[in-house]
Amino acid sequence: MSNYGELTPVQREELLCEELKTFKKLKKKCISVDMTRGRPSKEQLEIAMPMLKEAGGYNYITEAGDARNYGELAGIKSARELFAELFEVKSDEVIVFDGSSLDIMYNLVQFAMQFGVLGGVPWNKLEKVKFICPAPGYDRHFSICENFGIEMITVPMKEDGPDMNLVELLVSNDESVKGMWCVPKYSNPTGAVYSDKTVARIANLKPAAKDFRVFWDNAYMVHGLYANDDKLKNIFDLTKKTDNANMVYELASTSKITFAGSGVAALATSAENVADLLKKMFFKQINPNKVNQVMHVNFLKNKDNVKRIMSLHADILRPKFELLETRLKDAFGDCQEVKWSTPKGGYFVSLDVKECAKRVVALAAEAGVKFTAAGSTYPYMQDDSDSNIRIAPSVPSLAEMDFAIDVLVCAIKIALFEKR
Amino acid sequence: MSNYGELTPVQREELLCEELKTFKKLKKKCISVDMTRGRPSKEQLEIAMPMLKEAGGYNYITEAGDARNYGELAGIKSARELFAELFEVKSDEVIVFDGSSLDIMYNLVQFAMQFGVLGGVPWNKLEKVKFICPAPGYDRHFSICENFGIEMITVPMKEDGPDMNLVELLVSNDESVKGMWCVPKYSNPTGAVYSDKTVARIANLKPAAKDFRVFWDNAYMVHGLYANDDKLKNIFDLTKKTDNANMVYELASTSKITFAGSGVAALATSAENVADLLKKMFFKQINPNKVNQVMHVNFLKNKDNVKRIMSLHADILRPKFELLETRLKDAFGDCQEVKWSTPKGGYFVSLDVKECAKRVVALAAEAGVKFTAAGSTYPYMQDDSDSNIRIAPSVPSLAEMDFAIDVLVCAIKIALFEKR
Numbered sequence: 112m113s114n115y116g117e118l119t120p121v122q123r124e125e126l127l128c129e130e131l132k133t134f135k136k137l138k139k140k141c142i143s144v145d146m147t148r149g150r151p152s153k154e155q156l157e158i159a160m161p162m163l164k165e166a167g168g169y170n171y172i173t174e175a176g177d178a179r180n181y182g183e184l185a186g187i188k189s190a191r192e193l194f195a196e197l198f199e200v201k202s203d204e205v206i207v208f209d210g211s212s213l214d215i216m217y218n219l220v221q222f223a224m225q226f227g228v229l230g231g232v233p234w235n236k237l238e239k240v241k242f243i244c245p246a247p248g249y250d251r252h253f254s255i256c257e258n259f260g261i262e263m264i265t266v267p268m269k270e271d272g273p274d275m276n277l278v279e280l281l282v283s284n285d286e287s288v289k290g291m292w293c294v295p296k297y298s299n300p301t302g303a304v305y306s307d308k309t310v311a312r313i314a315n316l317k318p319a320a321k322d323f324r325v326f327w328d329n330a331y332m333v334h335g336l337y338a339n340d341d342k343l344k345n346i347f348d349l350t351k352k353t354d355n356a357n358m359v360y361e362l363a364s365t366s367k368i369t370f371a372g373s374g375v376a377a378l379a380t381s382a383e384n385v386a387d388l389l390k391k392m393f394f395k396q397i398n399p400n401k402v403n404q405v406m407h408v409n410f411l412k413n414k415d416n417v418k419r420i421m422s423l424h425a426d427i428l429r430p431k432f433e434l435l436e437t438r439l440k441d442a443f444g445d446c447q448e449v450k451w452s453t454p455k456g457g458y459f460v461s462l463d464v465k466e467c468a469k470r471v472v473a474l475a476a477e478a479g480v481k482f483t484a485a486g487s488t489y490p491y492m493q494d495d496s497d498s499n500i501r502i503a504p505s506v507p508s509l510a511e512m513d514f515a516i517d518v519l520v521c522a523i524k525i526a527l528f529e530k531r
Numbered sequence: 532m533s534n535y536g537e538l539t540p541v542q543r544e545e546l547l548c549e550e551l552k553t554f555k556k557l558k559k560k561c562i563s564v565d566m567t568r569g570r571p572s573k574e575q576l577e578i579a580m581p582m583l584k585e586a587g588g589y590n591y592i593t594e595a596g597d598a599r600n601y602g603e604l605a606g607i608k609s610a611r612e613l614f615a616e617l618f619e620v621k622s623d624e625v626i627v628f629d630g631s632s633l634d635i636m637y638n639l640v641q642f643a644m645q646f647g648v649l650g651g652v653p654w655n656k657l658e659k660v661k662f663i664c665p666a667p668g669y670d671r672h673f674s675i676c677e678n679f680g681i682e683m684i685t686v687p688m689k690e691d692g693p694d695m696n697l698v699e700l701l702v703s704n705d706e707s708v709k710g711m712w713c714v715p716k717y718s719n720p721t722g723a724v725y726s727d728k729t730v731a732r733i734a735n736l737k738p739a740a741k742d743f744r745v746f747w748d749n750a751y752m753v754h755g756l757y758a759n760d761d762k763l764k765n766i767f768d769l770t771k772k773t774d775n776a777n778m779v780y781e782l783a784s785t786s787k788i789t790f791a792g793s794g795v796a797a798l799a800t801s802a803e804n805v806a807d808l809l810k811k812m813f814f815k816q817i818n819p820n821k822v823n824q825v826m827h828v829n830f831l832k833n834k835d836n837v838k839r840i841m842s843l844h845a846d847i848l849r850p851k852f853e854l855l856e857t858r859l860k861d862a863f864g865d866c867q868e869v870k871w872s873t874p875k876g877g878y879f880v881s882l883d884v885k886e887c888a889k890r891v892v893a894l895a896a897e898a899g900v901k902f903t904a905a906g907s908t909y910p911y912m913q914d915d916s917d918s919n920i921r922i923a924p925s926v927p928s929l930a931e932m933d934f935a936i937d938v939l940v941c942a943i944k945i946a947l948f949e950k951r
Contacts, residue, residue: 179791209819
């Protein structure tokens with residue numbers, strides 16, 4: 112389809128009629144497809160079943176004692192070592208938790224609100240706390256801010272990361288700017304990978320607030336779709352040379368490596384932060400689920416083996432991303448009003464349909480295909496241009512995807528033709 | 532040993548000399564025994580190994596979908612039903628979490644501090660928050676209070692529960708009294724079981740604070756040592772008839788049923804509280820480890836089977852408790868200065884050695900036997916009479932126990948003879 116702006120009103124009316132007919136037919140098929148969230152498919156979940164099958168045979172006795180018993184608040188040594196290898200840091204810079212990295216991030220913010228960061232003033236006692244939110248971004252980051260009444264400052268997300276001119280300006284001039292959310296690799300939802308320059312500029316920020324923290328949510332660190340995986344610069348290598356040695360919290364989990372929400376999640380940060388956090392965590396927990404950690408260490412083994420496992424995931428995901436790309440290109444290759452990302456990893460494709468995202472999502476829902484609510488990828492749900500839609504192609508089968516894309520393409524065309 | 536007060540100074544000196552010789556001999560054996568914490572023994576941990584051996588064969592597809600995938604913040608239905616049966620409540624009054632009940636309690640307090648309880652004023656905004664702490668009690672309850680700057684009011688723990696006259700007075704007259712810790716069955720450390728009358732008096736409290744909450748930490752709900760298990764009155768049956776329908780948070784975990792800190796933990800409370808908590812938890816987590824919940828439901832099955840499993844634990848624990856009882860009786864049966872509890876369940880024996888607990892614990896440590904620091908069972912570590920020692924007999928073997936008791940008996944005698 113070429114630009115709808117070039118069509119005459121009559122042509123547009125004719126095409127709209129045609130699409131409405133197609134829409135009716137699609138609706139009649141009564142097929143339901145859910146593309147709202149970045150969930151692994153059943154086929155992907157099967158990949159980790161050997162971990163459960165062999166769970167009875169693993170050795171639960173570690174150097175530190177019996178992993179089935181109390182102790183080791185920071186997680187078992189071998190799990191810390193595994194994540195240290197993945198994060199490319201030292202194992203005393205890692206804490207391994209239960210399954211949810213969202214829970215880690217929430218707790219880090221709550222600790223800061225209640226107790227302050229490394230001896231700083233508790234954020235609860237400040238008149239205002241602000242976070243920088245590159246957008247489009249991950250809705251669950253934004254909802255943590257909303258939950259704590261943290262003001263969100265939207266910063267445009269570009270192909271090589273957030274708009275760093277703006278970030279530098281905000282961070283260095285305003286002491287109430289205390290945090291920044293980042294999904295630095297295969298960003299949710301655009302799939303962007305932060306460039307080396309962007310990572311370096313973040314590492315070298317000059318925050319007005321001493322307790323400014325970067326939440327480096329590396330959720331898709333090993334989630335490339337192709338063999339030649341994108342390489343993200345190790346931010347700790349850079350911060351260690353600066354005053355920002357304690358500035359970064361890096362997060363990851365095995366939710367999309369083993370089981371979603373039933374894996375293990377981990378934090379990498381400075382040894383000073385680790386020590387401080389363990390003091391705070393003491394009051395909260397005796398230890399994480401170490402039996403699950405033993406299972407994960409035995410199954411995942413090391414970085415090379417994780418890569419091997421992730422290539423199995425990629426083999427399942429790749430055709431779905433490629434089908435979406437091909438079909439969108441066929442339908443809107445020449446159309447200025449429709450743009451989308453072509454990520455080489457992660458769980459999302461970011462689609463921009465100029466000023467009609469809400470209408471497209473509503474139409475698709477009417478025909479049985481659910482997308483995340485339009486606006487979700489922006490702080491306060493405020494997508495001023497009403498353009499962005501997050502597409503999660505992981506769960507549906509290829510056949511379901513085909514139907515879902517029929518609906519999506521048709522919905523977009525209707526929404527565009529309707530506009531006058 | 533009869534009362535040391537009845538001995539002449541010379542007799543006392545002679546006996547002290549003798550005990551010091553014995554102490555020297557015990558010390559020379561260089562045996563280390565740790566009786567500090569209520570941990571299951573290796574033998575007990577083996578009981579749950581079939582759960583891991585069969586993990587690969589369990590059905591992870593539930594009514595609500597695939598338990599290996601995201602969703603079900605409140606835990607899987609079958610796990611909620613299992614805990615509902617154990618708690619004797621409805622399943623919509625239960626949330627099943629990851630492994631740590633300490634974590635649940637901490638989060639409940641943190642939610643109240645940050646956001647308030649059921650629309651009430653956040654406790655952070657109040658000048659003072661106080662909790663009632665029956666003592667001797669569980670040190671980790673007290674440390675949560677210390678962490679949040681909550682003032683602890685010590686209330687004597689009696690054989691049928693806390694001193695209720697005092698509790699009623701405190702709760703009904705002071706709006707800043709917001710909470711109360713209880714281990715109602717096989718209390719930590721005395722082993723006391725709250726009488727029906729005590730439970731009824733708690734259920735019928737008239738708190739000045741609308742957001743007063745009872746933390747009913749039923750950690751030892753199925754942890755009897757004998758077939759004729761003590762029966763604790765169901766507090767919810769009583770609160771439902773009063774204005775206190777939302778007053779109680781009941782906690783439990785499988786830390787001493789399956790794996791310590793690697794099991795599942797659960798909360799029972801009113802459906803109104805459950806709904807409110809799920810709204811708060813939404814920002815924190817997508818779901819608990821549901822794979823682990825499926826494993827636990829398949830292994831634990833139902834209340835009768837849990838009882839069967841717990842009888843296996845009791846068979847291992849009982850001889851240790853009985854050995855301690857017999858040996859203490861032999862040594863101090865007639866001695867007014869040494870008293871101890873004879874619990875019919877739980878994980879602890881509470882020992883009172885008049886005004887010399889610190890000395891006894893220090894002497895025992897010198898001879899290789901570690902007990903929890905004297906004072907730990909009191910808020911702010913303040914055991915004014917320096918008498919209480921918590922003994923955890925679960926981990927050592929019977930032979931190690933025998934040595935540990937030799938040391939304990941000798942240490943007590945030395946401490947008593949030294950006193951003038």
